[in-house]
Amino acid sequence: MSEVQNILLPEGSIEKQTTTLNLGPTHPATHGVFQNILEMDGERVLSAESTVGYIHRAFEKLAERRPLYQITPITDRLNYCSSPINNMGWHMTCEKLLNIQTPKRVDYLRIILMELARISDHLICNSIVGVDTGAFTGFVYLMEYRELIYEIYEEICGSRLTTNIGRIGGFERNFTPAAWQKLEKFLKEYPKALKEFEDLFTRNRIFMDRTIGCGPISPERALNYGFTGPNLRAAGVDYDVRVHTPYASYEDFDFTIPVGSTGDTYDRFLVRNQEMWQSLHIIEQAYQKIQDMKGAASDVYHANVPEYYLPEKKDVYTSMEALIWHFKIIMGEIEMPKGEVYHSVEGANGELGFYLISDGGRTPYRLHFRRPCFIYYQAYEELIKGSMLSDAIVVMSSLNLIAGELDA
Amino acid sequence: MSLTNQIIQEKLIAKFGEQVNSFTEPYGMLTFEAPKDLNLKVLQYLFDEQDLQFRFLTDLQAVHYPDQKGRELAVVYHLHNLVENVRIRFKVFTDIQTPDVFTATQLFATANWMERETYDFYGVNFVGHPNLKRILNVDEMDYFPLRKEFPLEDQTRVDKDDEMFGRGGTI
Numbered sequence: 001m002s003e004v005q006n007i008l009l010p011e012g013s014i015e016k017q018t019t020t021l022n023l024g025p026t027h028p029a030t031h032g033v034f035q036n037i038l039e040m041d042g043e044r045v046l047s048a049e050s051t052v053g054y055i056h057r058a059f060e061k062l063a064e065r066r067p068l069y070q071i072t073p074i075t076d077r078l079n080y081c082s083s084p085i086n087n088m089g090w091h092m093t094c095e096k097l098l099n100i101q102t103p104k105r106v107d108y109l110r111i112i113l114m115e116l117a118r119i120s121d122h123l124i125c126n127s128i129v130g131v132d133t134g135a136f137t138g139f140v141y142l143m144e145y146r147e148l149i150y151e152i153y154e155e156i157c158g159s160r161l162t163t164n165i166g167r168i169g170g171f172e173r174n175f176t177p178a179a180w181q182k183l184e185k186f187l188k189e190y191p192k193a194l195k196e197f198e199d200l201f202t203r204n205r206i207f208m209d210r211t212i213g214c215g216p217i218s219p220e221r222a223l224n225y226g227f228t229g230p231n232l233r234a235a236g237v238d239y240d241v242r243v244h245t246p247y248a249s250y251e252d253f254d255f256t257i258p259v260g261s262t263g264d265t266y267d268r269f270l271v272r273n274q275e276m277w278q279s280l281h282i283i284e285q286a287y288q289k290i291q292d293m294k295g296a297a298s299d300v301y302h303a304n305v306p307e308y309y310l311p312e313k314k315d316v317y318t319s320m321e322a323l324i325w326h327f328k329i330i331m332g333e334i335e336m337p338k339g340e341v342y343h344s345v346e347g348a349n350g351e352l353g354f355y356l357i358s359d360g361g362r363t364p365y366r367l368h369f370r371r372p373c374f375i376y377y378q379a380y381e382e383l384i385k386g387s388m389l390s391d392a393i394v395v396m397s398s399l400n401l402i403a404g405e406l407d408a
Numbered sequence: 409m410s411l412t413n414q415i416i417q418e419k420l421i422a423k424f425g426e427q428v429n430s431f432t433e434p435y436g437m438l439t440f441e442a443p444k445d446l447n448l449k450v451l452q453y454l455f456d457e458q459d460l461q462f463r464f465l466t467d468l469q470a471v472h473y474p475d476q477k478g479r480e481l482a483v484v485y486h487l488h489n490l491v492e493n494v495r496i497r498f499k500v501f502t503d504i505q506t507p508d509v510f511t512a513t514q515l516f517a518t519a520n521w522m523e524r525e526t527y528d529f530y531g532v533n534f535v536g537h538p539n540l541k542r543i544l545n546v547d548e549m550d551y552f553p554l555r556k557e558f559p560l561e562d563q564t565r566v567d568k569d570d571e572m573f574g575r576g577g578t579i
Contacts, residue, residue: 053544060529061553065560096435223464223490226518237490244493340434342486342497344466353467355486370467370486378521407544 018046021389025054029393031128032403036380036392043388048381052374056407063367067332068094068168068308071367076162078371079405081124082117082348083163084153089345092247093354094168097341098308103300105293106170107249108286112183113156113165114248114345115279115286119190120149121348122230122272122279125400129269130201132397133210138197145193148186155179169309170302187284194280198273208266215383215395216264225379228372229350231399234271235263241346252289255282265398272400307334332362349373349400371405411492413438416460423453439497447483447500448510454487454498455515462487462496465512468522470530472504474556480504483532485512502532511537529554 024035033054039046059074066074075086088110095102102110123146127139150160155178157165166172201207217227222235232239240257242250258274260267290298302309306325315322328334338360344353350372359365376399383399384392416438420428428450430441442450454462466486473480479501488495502509511534512519523534524543531552534540542549551558 053542053546056544058553061558061560221517224517226465226516226522239490244490340439340497342435342437342467342495351466353486355467355469355484357471366471368467368469374521374525375518378518 017041023389023392025051029132030396032401033407034396034401034403038389038392040389043390045384045387045389045392048384048392050377050380052377053407055403059369059408060367063364065363067329067334067362068336068364069310069329070332071364072166073162073164075369076164077404078369078408079121079347079349079352079373079402080161081402082121083161084113084117084165085121085345085347086352087163087165088114088248089343089347089352090354091166091168092345093341093343093356094308095303096343097339097356097358098168098305098336100169100303100305100308102170102248102303103297104249105290105297105300106302108290109171109175109301110166110248111250111253111286112283112290113153115283116149116152116183116186118279118348119276120146121400122276123194125349125397126201126269126272127197128397129211129265129394130207132394133207135200135204135207138200141193141200142197145186145190148182148189152179152182152186155182167302167309169305170300172310174299174301183283183287187280187287191277191280194273194276202270202273211266211269211394211398212264213262214265214391215387215398216262217379217383218263221379221382222263225382226375227350227379228376229347230271230275231263231268231350231376233257234260234267236261241344241351245344247343247345253282253285265394268398335360335362344370347372349402349405350376369408371408373399373401374406374408377401377406411459411489411494413494413496416494416496419457419460420450420453424450437495437497439499441499441501444483444500444502444509447485447498448512448515450498451485451487451512451515454496460489461491462489464488464490465516465518465522466495468512468519468526470526470532470554472530472555476501478503481507481530481532483509483526504531507532508535509533510535511540513537528552531555 019040021038021040023038024030025033035051037049063071063074072087072090075090076083078086123142127142130138153163154160155176157163217235219235219237222232236259238257238259243257255278258271260271310329311322311326316326336358338358340357342353342355344351352372353370355368356364357366383395413433417431427446428440428442432439454460466488468485471482481502481504482499485498500509509532511523521543523537526532527534527540528542528545529552
């Protein structure tokens, strides 16, 4: 080794024979703000250290000064690839605290939206796995259908990404005929595209060689690490909140929970693909159930809870009662009962839980979000130890990490 | 045999006697307390015992109660028995001067980041944690922001000259 060092390297880095590599925080392949400090021996990852918190926005603190309805837009920004699930989960948590029973039709409408959100989340995740393994085509094919899903949201609530959809007790307005038409269009066209996507990937030799055995995890480790959602099911544990603790009348539906066996990237991909088919199946059933409803039940879109459900604008202008409720709700002057409630929903990447403590005031005393990807991301260091750098990238995208949810 | 809250409560009392207490069932979830030195023993017992098997740590967080002298901070564990599908909530209280609670990382790998997050926001010192440092906030921060002594900005404050946002200033 020569006396003079030409490149500025940290002290001792030549002696230790390994390289320290900063993957992120803004690396094009990490799809979000993730920093990993990797210790590399050539192309192999010897150890990794994840740093998170780059987009931390103190949601739990903010929530302590907001009335319930103002917290919904915060939940949008957790997993922003499937905001409706977060919104519905939050509404259901409030309803559990306030003892509100929702009509069946509201439950089914919610299920349609939640399953659409699940599809839009999974299709992003799976097509990004494709992109990271070098196949851009699938991504372009499926992106078109996320657009169709966003158009349905738009028709219902007016926005696309951060939806703020629904209210405590139901929906702000009924689904319009245009929304139903768009849903029908999606149900008709999406299976063909998904089939094509699967044909491109599932038995593709290059894709299989690239992903099989890449970042596997055993069911025991996965449970110990608190994995939930598709990542846990890919490891072979059939835990799904929709089945274990049904909410929003999921018990009325007939669907199966796909499970994998090895917990590697390929299994995670297959589980997500299969879940999209199941979601389509659920949406079709919900659509049919709503079409079959007769009489007054076929028109309700919210529960009758004037204390929490914002009245319609035309009533606010014409009726005294509605004006008072409108004012009280908007000003956050509604007191909620004392209590402590944990409610969880099956988010697109795992069990999304809300732990809400109310001391009888107008805002939560404490609100904690159980964000699935924050919890399973800590396994990443173990998953990529000893693998190639390029595998580390694929493992990261197949875990479906969403920076907004990770950092809350 | 299906596991009910009743059975869990009886088993815990048989094992720990008076030390586990305050059993309640808010919205159907069994909730109880134990002294903070006992938290690992209780968690281990819930994990190992043949009929209980609470082996999935769903969530861990803290709550700050500034008015309860001597027990200002609560660390809350949500545990789940996936086979019987029963959830329970377990709390330990600690004073805020010496917020030392034993770490659950040996039992649950997932407790690692959850405890770091709890430390970050509430300053609960998890004794025995392998890497207890801030996770979401910056390392230089010298306070614990989710404690109740740090209120969010008061909308009626007048010390801020902030014309654009309708507070103070001259119009």
